Amino acid sequence: MASGPYGKVSISVEECKGCGLCVESCPPQCLHLAPELSAYGVHPASYDGTGCTGCGICFYCCPEPGAIVVYKLRTPHPAMNQTRGEHAPAL
Amino acid sequence: MPEEISVTAQTSEFELTHAKSAVFYGLYERKADLKHRTHYCPGCGHGVVHKLIAEAIEDMKLQDNTILVSPVGCSVFAYYYFDVGNVQVAHGRAPAAATGIKRACPDKIVISYQGDGDLAAIGTAEIIHAANRGEKFTVIFVNNAIYGMTGGQMAPTTLVGQKTTTSPWGRRPVNEGFPLHMCELLSTLEAPVYVERVALSDNKNIMKARRAIRKALEIQRSGLGFSFVEILSPCPTIWGMEPVDARRWVAEKLIPAFPLKAFRDAKPVLPPDTPPPIRPVPEVLEIAGESTHVARKSAHQFQEMKIKIAGFGGQGVLLLGQILAEMGMREGLEVSWLPSYGPEMRSGSAHCHVCLSEQRIGSPLISQPDVLIAMNEISLRKFAPSVSPSGLILYNSNTLPADFEAPPAHIACVPASQIADMLGSAKVANMVLLGALLEATGSMSPETAKRVIADKVKRVELLEMNEKALETGAQYVDKEAWAEAQPDGFPY
Numbered sequence A: 001m002a003s004g005p006y007g008k009v010s011i012s013v014e015e016c017k018g019c020g021l022c023v024e025s026c027p028p029q030c031l032h033l034a035p036e037l038s039a040y041g042v043h044p045a046s047y048d049g050t051g052c053t054g055c056g057i058c059f060y061c062c063p064e065p066g067a068i069v070v071y072k073l074r075t076p077h078p079a080m081n082q083t084r085g086e087h088a089p090a091l
Numbered sequence B: 001m002p003e004e005i006s007v008t009a010q011t012s013e014f015e016l017t018h019a020k021s022a023v024f025y026g027l028y029e030r031k032a033d034l035k036h037r038t039h040y041c042p043g044c045g046h047g048v049v050h051k052l053i054a055e056a057i058e059d060m061k062l063q064d065n066t067i068l069v070s071p072v073g074c075s076v077f078a079y080y081y082f083d084v085g086n087v088q089v090a091h092g093r094a095p096a097a098a099t100g101i102k103r104a105c106p107d108k109i110v111i112s113y114q115g116d117g118d119l120a121a122i123g124t125a126e127i128i129h130a131a132n133r134g135e136k137f138t139v140i141f142v143n144n145a146i147y148g149m150t151g152g153q154m155a156p157t158t159l160v161g162q163k164t165t166t167s168p169w170g171r172r173p174v175n176e177g178f179p180l181h182m183c184e185l186l187s188t189l190e191a192p193v194y195v196e197r198v199a200l201s202d203n204k205n206i207m208k209a210r211r212a213i214r215k216a217l218e219i220q221r222s223g224l225g226f227s228f229v230e231i232l233s234p235c236p237t238i239w240g241m242e243p244v245d246a247r248r249w250v251a252e253k254l255i256p257a258f259p260l261k262a263f264r265d266a267k268p269v270l271p272p273d274t275p276p277p278i279r280p281v282p283e284v285l286e287i288a289g290e291s292t293h294v295a296r297k298s299a300h301q302f303q304e305m306k307i308k309i310a311g312f313g314g315q316g317v318l319l320l321g322q323i324l325a326e327m328g329m330r331e332g333l334e335v336s337w338l339p340s341y342g343p344e345m346r347s348g349s350a351h352c353h354v355c356l357s358e359q360r361i362g363s364p365l366i367s368q369p370d371v372l373i374a375m376n377e378i379s380l381r382k383f384a385p386s387v388s389p390s391g392l393i394l395y396n397s398n399t400l401p402a403d404f405e406a407p408p409a410h411i412a413c414v415p416a417s418q419i420a421d422m423l424g425s426a427k428v429a430n431m432v433l434l435g436a437l438l439e440a441t442g443s444m445s446p447e448t449a450k451r452v453i454a455d456k457v458k459r460v461e462l463l464e465m466n467e468k469a470l471e472t473g474a475q476y477v478d479k480e481a482w483a484e485a486q487p488d489g490f491p492y
Helices: A021-025 A058-062 B045-059 B074-081 B093-104 B116-124 B124-133 B184-188 B203-221 B242-257 B317-330 B375-386 B416-423 B426-441 B446-456 B458-478
Strands: A009-012 A031-033 A043-049 A068-073 B012-019 B066-070 B084-086 B107-114 B138-143 B195-201 B227-232 B261-265 B306-314 B334-341 B350-355 B371-374 B392-395 B410-413
Touching: A009 B203, A021 A031, A021 A058, A021 B242, A031 B066, A031 B392, A043 B093, A058 A068, A058 B045, A058 B203, B045 B074, B045 B107, B045 B138, B045 B203, B066 B093, B074 B084, B074 B107, B074 B124, B074 B416, B074 B426, B084 B195, B093 B107, B093 B116, B093 B124, B093 B138, B093 B227, B107 B116, B107 B203, B107 B334, B116 B138, B124 B138, B138 B203, B184 B195, B184 B227, B184 B261, B195 B203, B203 B227, B242 B416, B306 B375, B306 B426, B317 B350, B317 B426, B317 B446, B350 B375, B371 B375, B375 B392, B375 B458, B410 B446, B416 B426, B416 B458, B426 B458
Parallel strands: B066 B084, B066 B107, B107 B138, B138 B227, B195 B227, B306 B371, B371 B392, B392 B410
Antiparallel strands: A009 A068, A031 A043, A068 B012, B195 B261, B306 B350, B334 B350
């Protein structure tokens, strides 16, 4: 299990339909379905607050275009910063 | 949600790497509520495929250059989501529409997005022929082995033994056939450049699907040819499973039946091709130079004249229409000729529609003709009521039938068959009526008619008979045919 602040994930409660695919897919298993219901009557996905590596796999597994936003810690060397779209997990 | 991190609270040490693509609209202007999210069920594969396509379009900078053809099925609303050019087409016809779009706009990236009911059932012919022609667009084929939108009927791709509402005891190959394997089928054709099947079964396969979609679009951008990506996709609602289980079912059941593979990844070798020269129509018809605008002789110069010609097959109904159309062409008019006939070439009833117009013709189909040429009684009774009230009916007989209720249109009775018979052949009855039509309407010149006929009839005696028929028809209608005189002095 990875730890440390390598990444962050933000989940929109308004857009999440609670399918749980991101929870199932997350390699470091840092997502869970919230115990409380959203206004739409589902248990939305939620980030534990630690463990995200910013890999982005949850973004690709999530069927909702805007439900998940992923951030990655900037590296000390600007050359190592990649632009958006080139962050697809190397699987 | 204490764990949730709001977007605005980001500090500069984090950079955004994955978010909603700009290729999606910010809000989806659909009729229903909930415009901030898609209509797809939780865990639906369409959403994932949408995201992969949107990301590819954005990264390849194709947003302003893409036309998405959405199908009938759950993904019918793709146009609500993708901020690109959109066309939504009839069930199964996306490859046909995409063919037209791509050929008309070869610089655009055209994507046909289809499900398995759309592509592999009602649209089988379209996809096979588009692939066989090597049309240079991309097909994204989302296969979930069932009809989703209509509530779970058996699809061509439904697995053997799979229960659906229309195969409640499971699909039986003896009765319903085997699942249709579209990738395998299409890869037997010579023309496709890229055919691959991927799946949304797990993280790794989703990333393979991402690569396949990008590759397909790259192939289209390079103009190489037809690219086809089949994506095995979960349908949790209709399969009656939790989304996570549905994804697993893709891996455990669908993939063994539909193996993942690049079936084709090569440029086809086409024989050398020299396209035929493109020439103007009058040149092809060898009437170049003849096409001149003729001043109409009567006060009834027309913007548009819609003519319906009807009779028995063999009476020269279709030929008369062709001659009228060709005359119009030679006189610089826009023309159309639309035949409509039954399977019987003789003794069946036939009719055709001819439009002659100063302007471009909107539709070659005529619902209210200005002129009806009725070569027999059946045609008169059938079509006379549809003639424009200010129109003209030319009827091939001495008199109207006794119990015929005459419509408001003017009727001229010309016994064309009898006249033709006296001239030597009943076959020139159509020319008698043509002569009558030209005389009655003044729409086109009889000289043009003679030139057209001379090009069609090679035997001198027949040509003379035809010309005589034209003249006789004109004389007859001039002197005798009017059922009633017009107060304004015009023939009709």
